[in-house]
Amino acid sequence: MARPERKTVRDVRKGNRGMLLRTLYFGGPRSRHELTGLTGLSAATISTMTGDLLTEKILMEAGQVDSDGGRPRVLLRVNPVYAYLIGVDVAETHVRVELFDLEMTEKARVDYTLRPSHHDIELVARRILAGIDVVLADGQVTAAQVLGVGIGVPGIVERGVPDALIHAKTFGWDGVPLGALMRAGTSLPVFIDNGAKTMGQAELWFGAGRGADHAVIVLIGSGVGATVVADGQAVRGTSNSAGEWGHTKIEMNGRPCRCGSRGCLEAYIGAEGLLDRAGVPVQTTDWPSALGRVLDVGGPVVDETVTYLGTGLANLINMLNPERILIGGWAGLMIGERHLDQIRVVVGENSLTQPYNATSIVLGELGPDAVAMGAATLVLEEFLDASAPLRLHAAS
Amino acid sequence: MARPERKTVRDVRKGNRGMLLRTLYFGGPRSRHELTGLTGLSAATISTMTGDLLTEKILMEAGQVDSDGGRPRVLLRVNPVYAYLIGVDVAETHVRVELFDLEMTEKARVDYTLRPSHHDIELVARRILAGIDVVLADGQVTAAQVLGVGIGVPGIVERGVPDALIHAKTFGWDGVPLGALMRAGTSLPVFIDNGAKTMGQAELWFGAGRGADHAVIVLIGSGVGATVVADGQAVRGTSNSAGEWGHTKIEMNGRPCRCGSRGCLEAYIGAEGLLDRAGVPVQTTDWPSALGRVLDVGGPVVDETVTYLGTGLANLINMLNPERILIGGWAGLMIGERHLDQIRVVVGENSLTQPYNATSIVLGELGPDAVAMGAATLVLEEFLDASAPLRLHAAS
DNA sequence: CATGTTAGTTCAATGCGTGAACGAAACGGC
């Protein structure tokens, strides 16, 4: 029973302004007249609001179109260079910092390689901060033009606590305060979330999930996770760790999983589990091409994998009744590209008719590199929801 | 990406009024002064708003308390007899109609037995309509005082479509328009949902789920279902059929399930599956006492059941990260009363540490008879959210 | 150039929450 907040007349403006901004952001250039229909607001309100947004330079004019026999309509659009966003992908082997304009066009990027022994959190924070300076310089953008920094990290990001604490076993991070470290080095607003979640967010906003209100985005790499979207909102759970699909049990006394338990879905369909089951030596370094060979050769292991994946997806459909399921992650895309039809068949056999018919199962569009973009999306979301109070910030 | 609606100043009032009503409804009698703190609204707003609500007789005074050395505070509360709610439970063997006051105190009730051959939808509708008249007469309440009728039915209730259509295989209902039939017989607003969902709603509002923002309420009877609550809202999915937990697969080539598939959770922990596994003949009529005997004797089947149930719950925890899990339904309560500790152990072994620690697993409080109350809660929810536009309706 | 059509703006009206001033109802001390 989420308590609604107290509202005042100003919140009305904030909400309507956000709605208008979203319509224009996703609905392409539109005239003021069209916006009245799309938003439900009166022409008067649209007029004053677009006036404000134009003087703030958040919107810009985008040509005009004839309207047979009358005054031509002036098209409005979001000004892509009004401000910029920074997205960061902290992964096992690298830290990547990317600079985007408001339309998510990449303006600059820098990569830092992490040696396995160097997952020291302070080093990572220094890399990120240095990367911010580099992309700003490369993109010829000042910090004052940046709305914020989104960071996708591995592991669980505890929110709500005084500071976002990160727990990532494989990194040796146990309650690491990345947010605090960032704030010590920059005055830009910082948003942190799990990398799989930010990737899901990217697919939802800019990939195959566009427009879906109820969706599940599953990410299959060496690990397996999911982003659940209900009523247009990502389901985070009570401590922001919802979506651990990989460790749901699909077989009561199944294969041991690296999490210590048995029968986890990840032990079957995760890249590592899959390669292991196919008899590929663990030392193999180039997992993607090894996986490609396994999938191309086919055989019972591959068939089994399809069955496990399809059954796992069927469980999601029964439980959550999404309108769309996206399969993403590098391994997920490789499996999906070759076996999507078979997967659909298995899903159909293992889910109830009514929810199955309501779902479409598709592949992700953005590829495995969307973590940083999704992280930047966290900043964008904040901007679209609350562009009024959120101000551009001073340089660090 | 749920589109927010256009808002005007009046929506501000509606929202704040709803918040105030909720605080008073769940937060017991309060003085105006306390309400300023609890709602965040100014004293001025509280004053005018309570004034309105008092003249509308939605609120009433509830005595006063001294305040050392100053004017005593006048306590306000929701007037329980301002209006009434009707809840209906349509089950396999009976139709039950109950009349509640605003505080969910039962004022009258009537039961109709359904013979297995008489699940004709028109008959059911006639029974409900007759039942409404009976409880109104018994409770000495006029239809004009009733806010609406909530109905809990078996099967899937498709919403959004022109009319709520009901699909219930066991009843032979395939797209049955109960809502339309009701409207033909009464002018009261009608709300229809799956009975397991309404029961979950009842537990969430008035049972062991009070105050939880992220919860899963699992219901185990002969069938198995779940209500998922995220951010205080029930997750319905795209066609209102989310929560089919019973038919998620927990064993790849497991027991056949009555749904036609194999390895469904319901085939193991549903009352029917459990009794069958324990070797109890299917013809047994008194399932509850048979189940009691099986559970009291114990043995490997019971242990297995605990393992399956615990593993299923662990999957929910990993996937959804709830703060609370409620076990309900007549069979669920019987198992839970005897084996809750063992269940907790199994859950701990099969879920990730962090989300496990964030969850408490408890039994439902309301017993298996809460379907009608939960259905009435649908009406109450509407009232609390929008008491302003929702008017009392003329008699049928 | 007059007329019609469509697009966009301005303005008075209405509604809402708020802070500040005000009124109400108790107590304690004398």
Add this chain to the structure above:
DNA sequence: GCCGTTTCGTTCACGCATTGAACTAACATG
């Protein structure tokens, strides 16, 4: 019994929101 103090509650002018109606702007057509 009176008065100051304390706490609770109400009233009112103000700022800010949307809106419909009246108005202006910019085009096409004849």
